[in-house]
Amino acid sequence: MNRQPPAGAKKQHGRPQAHRKSPAAVEAWRGPVERLAWGGMGVARSTDGRLLLLESPLALFPGEVVEAQVQWKARHGQGRITGWVSRDPRRVQAACPVAGDCGGCELWEAGTHGPELKRQMVADLLRRQLGEAQAWSWHPAPASALRHRIQLHWDGATLGYFKRHSHALVPVWACPAAAQPLSAAIPRLREALEGRALPARPSRWELATGTPADMVYASDERGRTWTLEPDGWCRGDQPIRHRLEGVTLDQDPGAFFQVSPAWAGEAFGGLLRQWDLRGDTLYDLYGGVGFFSALLGDRFQHRILVESGEAAVAWAQRNLAAASLPAECLVADVAAWVPEGLGAPGDVVLLDPPRAGLEGTLCDRLLTAGAGTMVLVGCDGAAFCRDLQRLLPGWQLEHLAVLDLFPLTSHVECVALLRRRP
Numbered sequence: 001m002n003r004q005p006p007a008g009a010k011k012q013h014g015r016p017q018a019h020r021k022s023p024a025a026v027e028a029w030r031g032p033v034e035r036l037a038w039g040g041m042g043v044a045r046s047t048d049g050r051l052l053l054l055e056s057p058l059a060l061f062p063g064e065v066v067e068a069q070v071q072w073k074a075r076h077g078q079g080r081i082t083g084w085v086s087r088d089p090r091r092v093q094a095a096c097p098v099a100g101d102c103g104g105c106e107l108w109e110a111g112t113h114g115p116e117l118k119r120q121m122v123a124d125l126l127r128r129q130l131g132e133a134q135a136w137s138w139h140p141a142p143a144s145a146l147r148h149r150i151q152l153h154w155d156g157a158t159l160g161y162f163k164r165h166s167h168a169l170v171p172v173w174a175c176p177a178a179a180q181p182l183s184a185a186i187p188r189l190r191e192a193l194e195g196r197a198l199p200a201r202p203s204r205w206e207l208a209t210g211t212p213a214d215m216v217y218a219s220d221e222r223g224r225t226w227t228l229e230p231d232g233w234c235r236g237d238q239p240i241r242h243r244l245e246g247v248t249l250d251q252d253p254g255a256f257f258q259v260s261p262a263w264a265g266e267a268f269g270g271l272l273r274q275w276d277l278r279g280d281t282l283y284d285l286y287g288g289v290g291f292f293s294a295l296l297g298d299r300f301q302h303r304i305l306v307e308s309g310e311a312a313v314a315w316a317q318r319n320l321a322a323a324s325l326p327a328e329c330l331v332a333d334v335a336a337w338v339p340e341g342l343g344a345p346g347d348v349v350l351l352d353p354p355r356a357g358l359e360g361t362l363c364d365r366l367l368t369a370g371a372g373t374m375v376l377v378g379c380d381g382a383a384f385c386r387d388l389q390r391l392l393p394g395w396q397l398e399h400l401a402v403l404d405l406f407p408l409t410s411h412v413e414c415v416a417l418l419r420r421r422p
């Protein structure tokens with residue numbers, strides 16, 4: 001039911017009138033979704049003009065009429081969609097049996113229209129944060145972009161993914177978003193946990209595979225690793241190997257690597273070639289096991305990689321040496337390591353921080369950098385825009401690209417090419 005203005009409330013021109021209402025009150029709402037906003041939110045409006053932001057457990061098409069549980073604040077409302085009154089004809093049957101319940105993917109029912117819905121969400125963010133005039137390119141994922149890393153939880157009886165907004169488990173027997181060997185390994189992990197062939201105390205488990213996807217690795221919360229052999233799980237400490245874009249990168253199981261490595265290699269590789277990124281020294285900050293240094297190969301004379309994970313740095317050193325790309329690989333906190341005036345005009349500073357983005361003090365120091373070019377990568381669009389805005393007083397945004405590195409979810413990877421302002 002559309003919410004009516006309280007009796008006696010006068011509609012104002014311009015900003016909707018503030019309403020006094022307990023923020024805790026949750027009520028049923030029904031109405032059309034006008035458009036999509038960042039994070040997969042649907043934007044709707046109450047009859048008195050207040051904006052309503054609706055979170056959806058499944059793909060949402062603009063124009064659909066939905067039912068939701070909402071909470072009203074003074075000038076806007078927010079809530080969760082609980083059902084559909086009218087469905088867009090483009091909606092399809094989800095290919096995953098736990099879609100909507102599992103917290104992992106929300107775009108299954110969008111089918112082939114998922115990338116377009118996602119483009120609309122990104123457009124909303126970039127328009128609001130950087131202005132209507134800001135140009136950007138959109139790089140949708142190919143159907144082959146499956147996950148090479150999944151995190152499952154075992155509570156002593158059930159193996160599954162977390163439910164949306166909960167630590168309750170949705171039992172899973174397969175994952176169609178994951179590379180086939182990983183999906184096929186889920187029942188093997190369950191069997192081993194149930195049979196106590198693997199440590200059966202409650203734990204988070206990561207299943208991962210290399211590129212191409214072949215051997216499957218399971219790591220528990222304590223960092224112990226097993227590989228899946230025909231006769232079961234064997235304790236081991238071999239690295240996971242990724243062959244992409246002509247380079248080979250090894251990493252420890254359980255450590256960070258691109259979720260969909262071949263697609264990430266293709267997408268970043270293509271973009272960095274198109275931007276003709278080259279120079280004297282590459283500062284590969286938050287460098288992991290050397291993904292960007294390796295992708296950029298001999299386009300740089302020197303490379304300095306900074307990363308906080310000791311094991312990742314050791315792998316970066318080995319990976320880059322094996323690719324005949326000598327590099328200085330340092331274990332350090334980037335924010336503490338970056339000095340005032342970093343680099344010279346022929347150098348490139350590439351930053352690929354974790355989801356939270358860059359610290360404010362680091363952005364301030366980057367405003368003093370001597371390097372001529374910067375590439376900022378961010379997997380949280382909002383944090384990325386915040387950091388970009390902090391950098392813009394000293395850096396000119398030349399290109400902005402958004403890569404769909406996390407298909408079936410509302411997450412994306414943003415990449416900016418910046419040049420030092422004179």
Ligand SMILES: C[S@@+](CC[C@H](N)C(=O)[O-])C[C@H]1O[C@@H](n2cnc3c(N)ncnc32)[C@H](O)[C@@H]1O
Nearest residue numbers: 256286287288291307308309333334352353354
């Ligand atoms: C998004 S990942 C990027 C890794 C690498 N660029 C890649 O694409 O494979 C972020 C990396 O930053 C590292 N990291 C997190 N906080 C850090 C910090 N304060 N200083 C340095 N490295 C950090 C993590 O260990 C992780 O390897």
